[in-house]
Amino acid sequence: QSVLTQPPSVSAAPGQKVTISCSGGTSNIGNNFVSWYQHLPGTAPKLLISDNTARPSVIPDRFSGSKSGTSATLDITGLQTGDEADYYCGTWDNSLSAWVFGGGTKLTVL
Amino acid sequence: EVQLVESGGGLVEPGKSLTLSCAASEFTFEDYAMHWVRQAPGKGLEWVAGISWNSGRIDYGDSVKGRFTVSRDNARNSLFLQMKSLKTEDTALYYCAKVYPPWDSGSFHFNSWGQGTLVTVSS
Numbered sequence: 001q002s003v004l005t006q007p008p009s010v011s012a013a014p015g016q017k018v019t020i021s022c023s024g025g026t027s028n029i030g031n032n033f034v035s036w037y038q039h040l041p042g043t044a045p046k047l048l049i050s051d052n053t054a055r056p057s058v059i060p061d062r063f064s065g066s067k068s069g070t071s072a073t074l075d076i077t078g079l080q081t082g083d084e085a086d087y088y089c090g091t092w093d094n095s096l097s098a099w100v101f102g103g104g105t106k107l108t109v110l
Numbered sequence: 111e112v113q114l115v116e117s118g119g120g121l122v123e124p125g126k127s128l129t130l131s132c133a134a135s136e137f138t139f140e141d142y143a144m145h146w147v148r149q150a151p152g153k154g155l156e157w158v159a160g161i162s163w164n165s166g167r168i169d170y171g172d173s174v175k176g177r178f179t180v181s182r183d184n185a186r187n188s189l190f191l192q193m194k195s196l197k198t199e200d201t202a203l204y205y206c207a208k209v210y211p212p213w214d215s216g217s218f219h220f221n222s223w224g225q226g227t228l229v230t231v232s233s
Contacts, residue, residue, distance in 0.1 A: 047222075092218070099169075
């Protein structure tokens, strides 16, 4: 059971938009920045979003992040088949003194 | 470009020990906290441990506390994870990850990752 809650899977057609949610609490998302990672199992995870909304220069603007209260969201627009991967949110938890990841969301581009 | 190369993985029996290494290059290693993250087969990412830039702060995940020890050698640009009393549930691909921003800046994220080293705990 992950501290941060994500939907196990989302899907949409190429060109469409998906939203991946990440729900936590005051000890984690509520008082810390959230980051998002794209991961293909067996490969190095890739940072997509840092500090709730910041996107590294190499990440397309089709990826965007937001945060409100104790929840965060990753939006992916103009879906491409190459976006199929697992997506994780993460942040520091002040009560646990530990980094916490969401359980991960598998994106399928139909 | 930041390079993180993990090594030391392998097949080990339950109850035994193993030490992982992460060789870092192309950045000022001594300025950044470093962490270990793992992924068990069919599972999600799990944070294992983190160490600050000067080893002044070390944190562990509950599942490894008391069994794993993270350390670093800034002179050798290397990160280590000493794993003792290994359990079958420690079987995973272990990644080292670099933090940003540098030093103890409060909130952080992982901006570079290695390719991982596989640890299999089995009799």
